[in-house]
Amino acid sequence: MVNGVSELKSSSTNGNANATAAARQVSIREHNLGLVLRTILHAEEPMSRAQVAVQTGLTRATVSMLVDQLLAARILRELEPVTGVKAGRPGTPLSPARSTIIGLGLEINVDYIGVRALDLSGEVAAQSVKAIDVRRHSAKETLAKLAEQVAQVRKKVRATGGVIIGATLGLPGLVDAPRGPLRLAPNLDWHDVDAVQMLDTFSAFDGFTTQLANEANLAAVAEAAAREESNFIYVSGEIGIGGALVLDREVFAGQHGWSSELGHITVDPDGEICQCGARGCLQRSVGQEELLAAAGLEPTAGVEGLIAALETGQTRAENAIAIAGRALGITLSDVVNLFDVNNIIIGGFHAPLLPWLQPHIEAQMAQRVLTAAWSKPKILAPKIKDGAALAGAALTALRDVQEHPAAWLEMLTARP
Amino acid sequence: MVNGVSELKSSSTNGNANATAAARQVSIREHNLGLVLRTILHAEEPMSRAQVAVQTGLTRATVSMLVDQLLAARILRELEPVTGVKAGRPGTPLSPARSTIIGLGLEINVDYIGVRALDLSGEVAAQSVKAIDVRRHSAKETLAKLAEQVAQVRKKVRATGGVIIGATLGLPGLVDAPRGPLRLAPNLDWHDVDAVQMLDTFSAFDGFTTQLANEANLAAVAEAAAREESNFIYVSGEIGIGGALVLDREVFAGQHGWSSELGHITVDPDGEICQCGARGCLQRSVGQEELLAAAGLEPTAGVEGLIAALETGQTRAENAIAIAGRALGITLSDVVNLFDVNNIIIGGFHAPLLPWLQPHIEAQMAQRVLTAAWSKPKILAPKIKDGAALAGAALTALRDVQEHPAAWLEMLTARP
């Protein structure tokens, strides 16, 4: 481990932990350094030191000093002063540096593995996604392939002067966030895989920390970064049905990182037996394979096939959608009643089916959400269509620098 | 409003809000003042300044200065030095002051209204609970009676030199925490009552802030203060079924304060129609009136009647419990799958029924909780049997002083 570990917000790593530490003068500086950085990162337009001072409430002098440190660490960069706007000396616009600080997003899914290198400006510095049938390889083999891709991406990053500060691996299953092991990923056929430890044996992973997270949670991170709503439930259905809860722009991961497992919420306690052993789980009617089967389509038909069937008005497909929409509506009503969050984003496999699913979902919610009268739940389409988990993984890897830049300053500041 | 407002943790008032404010030297002091106070308040035994210094990591000099301020504000008091323990000058034990700083807990329920005055040491300084059939009075009348009780309690508090710093009113319904209005309390037959505004018209409520909260959430606050587990789900069933989620010793209230509404989680989507309009809600089989009816008992029989029936092995009662336990088990499985919290406390009406309910609940959870293999859910009896909501309300009223003592220092420090 090189430095502090960034992680999805899990209940055991709350702000509360900080509250039990004594504050000294260094704490002020660390806090304000982070404040200044986040102000600049989240700004629509590049801001000058003076503007940052006004927005944060700090003095120009203080902001100047802090910005100097962020410049030296290559976290920020100065742009050319823009003249002709208004009277007075023109300010120097500050912007996130490009291709210097790099976060690595990794993803292993049923039919592909991928690596993305993201810099603080949000640009993809390098990327490698490859098709692979993960179920036909052992976990070790798959991770070795991933390490090769990381080595390639790393070469490219180093060529442009970048430093990798961390990596996050998204997996479709139950993960002990943030350090593993992976407990269970039924669709990969993985059981109790200590992925972080295995990856750390490869030299491609030297010099930075890797952490694990659930794929749905990571997709929600990307979605949260891309949209206005700061509270929402994200449904991420593929082969299985995952979910994530975002509160105040933070993913709520639960005590172990196992929260929001939507796929096995009970819809009908006397329903058919599910793969998990229980009866009437959501996944039984809403999972990709089950939904296609119910619509009378081959598993290979995919969403496209189902949409085609719906557009030609095939009754079997319409019925399958009605059943799935009802089940989703029942489950989401429960979720809203429990979480008190009323924005619902339908991502993954179901996103393109939203026009057909939505009326059925809404019918259930109107009936079952206790607070619907005062705050009607909204069903929303995702802003990010492809690679949401990969994007979220890379963002998560960058998070610690954004939140606690002080801890990274020494390492990142090039000494002459 | 006299000062800062204490509130249950709702997602909009996270620590995040603090992260956006500039830190100055005063911030250190405020932080450390709170740190020192909480260290002393949460200690098993009274601590000396030196011990506080060791535990917090601050210097003895700093702790001394901060403690002096807390003493002047009558938040702490010094005890007699205890001699004969070990070598060296004996330390002065510090303890929460008694009868000086008072938080007011208020509760309105179906058949009683109550007021409790609690001091920082956890002692009840005064209390008044009266039986009343709330449904036979208007909200205004009931609140007027409550105000009378507050006036009485206040007289007693003032006689012993206490200062009331805030009040929290617990209500069995949907409350817009923390300032209201109450949206709906079916069992009180209250709709859209702006209770805070109405109470503030009475002179008994002059000089401090009153806030609203859901009864189940407050009961969970009291339970959290009384036990070791820092993460749990609290089930609070009376006429309706309420619930609360505690994470890191904080109640998770949701965006509006409407979270954890367990009563209307769907158990059987094709079940009987519920009062709320939906079908197959948990409350249909687990609510007090419904459960007694299913057991073939009069509504007046109460838990005692049901227990008597169970102890004599009456089949109808046993069947009713089996159905209720199954429904609870299904719902709690969903809750565990969504929240990733595996301590479940069964409070309220159902607590004494736990010996009979537990096997049925556990049977469902074993089957339906996805992570049961790695982290088996535990069903626990509540530590607080009576008046949990009242206790939690009073604790909540005291919270702001405990969390942010600096904000109260000037008001509480008696000037010569």
Added chain:
DNA sequence: AAACATTTGTTTAATGAACATACAATATCG
């Protein structure tokens, strides 16, 4: 064009909270 106004970013001294250290007070131990 020159003087003036405006805004930015830096420099300098002052403030204040915590720290390190020394010290006085008060106990136990041998």
Added chain:
DNA sequence: CGATATTGTATGTTCATTAAACAAATGTTT
């Protein structure tokens, strides 16, 4: 009784911030 240990206070130092003055770079007015 002296040595040792521990507590709580007093003093000077450190360091990040503020306030205020200033230099730099532009637009505006005369």
